[in-house]
Amino acid sequence: MSETLTILGAGRAGTALARAAASAGLDVRIAASRPPSALRLHLAQYAPRATAVRAAEVAGAPLVVLMVPQEDLDSVDPAWLDGTVLVDASNRWEGEPVPAWLQSGLDAGQSSSEVLAARFAGATVVKALNHVSHWDLDTAGRRLATGGPDRRGLGVAADSAQAAAVVGHLLFDLGFDPVFLPGLAAGQILEPDGPVFNRPMSAADLAHLTGGTVGGD
Ligand SMILES: NC(=O)c1ccc[n+]([C@@H]2O[C@H](COP(=O)([O-])OP(=O)(O)OC[C@H]3O[C@@H](n4cnc5c(N)ncnc54)[C@H](OP(=O)(O)O)[C@@H]3O)[C@@H](O)[C@H]2O)c1
Known part of the structure; x- marks a missing residue:
């Protein structure tokens, strides 16, 4: 697997994954909607071993985990994700307003990951890491890491x-x-x-x- 993990989204889920991945020995790059200069203080507290990058800098990464709320997905440029394995860790929450392209796919009976796979057509989408809370992501894996x-x-x-x-x-x-x-x-x-x-x-x-x-x- 890649020794570098790139995470799009630096909120509760993204920073928890960043901490867990750094503890597992991976180099972690993480992006938010704000620029790296504005993200660094946040990371100093929540994911001190991760490197802040601009969202557009995820382009070319072999493995990217998407931890951006679905309501914000219009701000994720599909071109950034061409050629990557894209882990869709986002969730569909009842009542959350989502972009029209996502809503119409959901209305047609698709899972949100299938709609994302059509939207981010240059990426290979994998659904994972969405059904574990940030609390457990941060601690459960490390506690049980010995197998x-x-x-x-x-x-x-x-x-x-x-x-x-x-x-x-x-x-x-x-x-x-x-x-x-x-x-x-x-x-x-x-x-x-x-x-x-x-x-x-x-x-x-x-x-x-x-x-x-x-x-x-
Ligand atoms: N919280 C959990 O326990 C958990 C666990 C698994 C999966 N999830 C799923 O992961 C997603 C995020 O949840 P969360 O709780 O982490 O949300 P959150 O705390 O609100 O964080 C959202 C993050 O997304 C960033 N963001 C928004 N637009 C972006 C863009 N275009 N490019 C890069 N980053 C962008 C925000 O940037 P700024 O910081 O600059 O605002 C923020 O860092 C949701 O779909 C959720 O269901 C959550």
Whole structure:
């Protein structure tokens, strides 16, 4: 897997992932809507080992985690994400106003990740890291990083087996056991109104509830 992790979004989720990834030995680059000069003090408190970059600087990164609220997705330029494996960790919240292109896809019955895959067509979209809270992202993986049956399972939904494997390695390095779902559309079960959202469980239990397959290293 890539030794550098790039995160788009430096709020609660993005900075928690940045801390967890830095603890796992990754170089972390992180971008927000504000420029790096305005982000640095925030990072000094919430993700001191991450490097602030401009959002447009995520272009060319092999692996980017999207932790931007869906209502702000119009401000993410699809061209930045061409050629990347894009981990969609965003969530659809009932009542949250979202861009028209996203709403029309949702109205047509697609999962938000499928709509994002059409929007960010130059990227390979993988749904993951959305159903774990920032509290658990920050601490659960590290606590269980030595392996064994107590590792928490986290879902990975993708149409590309290669991209799913890259993200599975990332989750494993963060201290979680990946559970591979059968395709990007299947990732809908990881969303907020589904049975596994924000519910810590083993990979075996997660696989049982989602129809996924337990992966690992
Ligand atoms: N919070 C959680 O526990 C959690 C866990 C997993 C997934 N998620 C999902 O992750 C998403 C973000 O949640 P959050 O709680 O972290 O939200 P948040 O605390 O409000 O942070 C949102 C971040 O997105 C940044 N942002 C907005 N537009 C951007 C752009 N165009 N380019 C780069 N960054 C941009 C903001 O920049 P500024 O800082 O400059 O305003 C801010 O850093 C949501 O979809 C949420 O459902 C959240």
